[in-house]
Amino acid sequence: MNVSDFNYKLPEELIAQRPAEKRDASRLLVIHRDTGALEHKTFHDILSYFQPGDCLVLNDSKVIPARLFGIKKDTGARVEFLLSRRLQGDTWETLVRPGRRVHPGDRILFGEHGELEAIVTERGEEGTRIVEFHYAGNFMDHLEAIGKIPLPPYIARETTPEDKVRYQTVYCQTEGSVAAPTAGLHFTPELLEQARAKGIRIANLTLHVGLGTFRPVKCDQVEAHVMHFEDYAVSREAADLVNETKAAGGRIISVGTTACRTMESATDENGVLQPGEGSTGIFIYPGYRFKMVDSMITNFHLPKSTLLMLVSALYDRENMLRAYEVAVKERYRFFSYGDATLIL
The missing domain is CATH 2.40.10.240 (QueA-like)
Known part of the structure; x- marks a missing residue:
């Protein structure tokens, strides 16, 4: 599989340089894998796609001024x-x-x-x-x-005091990341409370995002790439909540690629999420069979990146790139401070 197969054209002006005025006012591209349909929504509409008994899985890592x-x-x-x-x-x-x-x-x-x-x-x-x-x-x-918050290299400006707040999720707890788990940036405390009121379960785990998330894939073949390792922790409480949801027929909705990589690393061959601490270099690309994750909330990712390969594994490469083409045409905002996708 060629790395170049995951390329797409992105006008530079679509790379978000600042966050949306309100977290949940970002746009949301809803991707229906069963029909191929795409819907254009706003992030605060997202709960309408979830059912009581589903489980949102969040990465509560906090970005340090690295x-x-x-x-x-x-x-x-x-x-x-x-x-x-x-x-x-x-x-x-x-x-x-x-x-x-x-x-x-x-x-x-x-x-x-x-x-x-x-x-x-x-x-x-x-x-x-x-x-x-x-x-x-x-x-x-x-x-x-x-220290200063380490903004990604594609944000071409200096850090401001606003970034200390907006480049963190509202639920961050455990210090250790040098990049934000950006899918979670769209959630507000009110939206999370509405989710709980609807009967949606919320589980927190931790993966400390390293600089490897910004490193480009330098080889020509996808299979030749080696991921950098990142530390994670899954509590007994989180593991029980996820496993109970799965056993009851609820969906496991990963908020971001980091929560996804954590669950797929810590889930055994019987489909049971195991509590504990570890370090993972899991590389998920098309052909991978997911053990735990059913759906995902995630931002738009860089061309030829491992994260674009991951979301293509959850759907497929051709349809994911088609969705990205539509997002470019519709002038969605890309990358860390950009808009979101919901892959159902």
């Missing part, structure tokens, strides 16, 4: 860090710019008074650095004070 600007302790040269993944304790895998200036043994200071210090311990994969942070107090407090 973009840091500092100076080398010995020379004063400016350095930018983008935290990629916590390896253990205060040790992180980090993207560094300019990489040629940063070597093992270097010390980088962050904050007005050097409140946060990073020691580069080794070179990582694909140009990353492994660093160990030293500080007084709480690490996340320091990040909140001096």
Whole structure:
């Protein structure tokens, strides 16, 4: 299967640079797999497609202010860090710019008074650095004070205070992502409360989104691509809720690709979602047989991306690309701050 088979033409002006004025005012493209029909709706209409006893599965990971600007302790040269993944304790895998200036043994200071210090311990994969942070107090407090929200590279502007709110879901809890699980950005507290009132179950799990979500597929054949690993956690409560829904004939509706990848990783061959923590590099593309997910809410994804391959696996490549062509023609807004799709 060729990566080029998942390409499509997207006018640059359709890449959303800012969120919609209201979260649930985004447009919604409803994709009916059984008939091939497409409907043009608004996100606050979405609950009309769900039934009592269905289960929405949310990724409650919180985006951390992972973009840091500092100076080398010995020379004063400016350095930018983008935290990629916590390896253990205060040790992180980090993207560094300019990489040629940063070597093992270097010390980088962050904050007005050097409140946060990073020691580069080794070179990582694909140009990353492994660093160990030293500080007084709480690490996340320091990040909140001096870090910036890491917007995706296709958002061509600087971070604003608004992004600290709007590039988070309203239900985020567990800190650790460097990119938002963007399908959830459209939900408001009121919409979630309406879902509960309708008898729709809501389960929370966690997958910390890493920088791999932005990395392009560089090989020509889909099957040759290797995913980066991301950490996840499924509570006993969430697993029970999902499994009970499935057993009762309700639909499992994944809010985003990250919740989908978590469930498909943690579901055993008997179709039972297992609680626990782990790390997943699951790569879902056409031909994959889903073990748990029935439907999905998701944004529009980049051409030739692993996420477009994933949603094509839930439907099929030809019809998904046809839906994207319609979305372009109808001037939907694309990517992280863009509009949503509901794949039924």
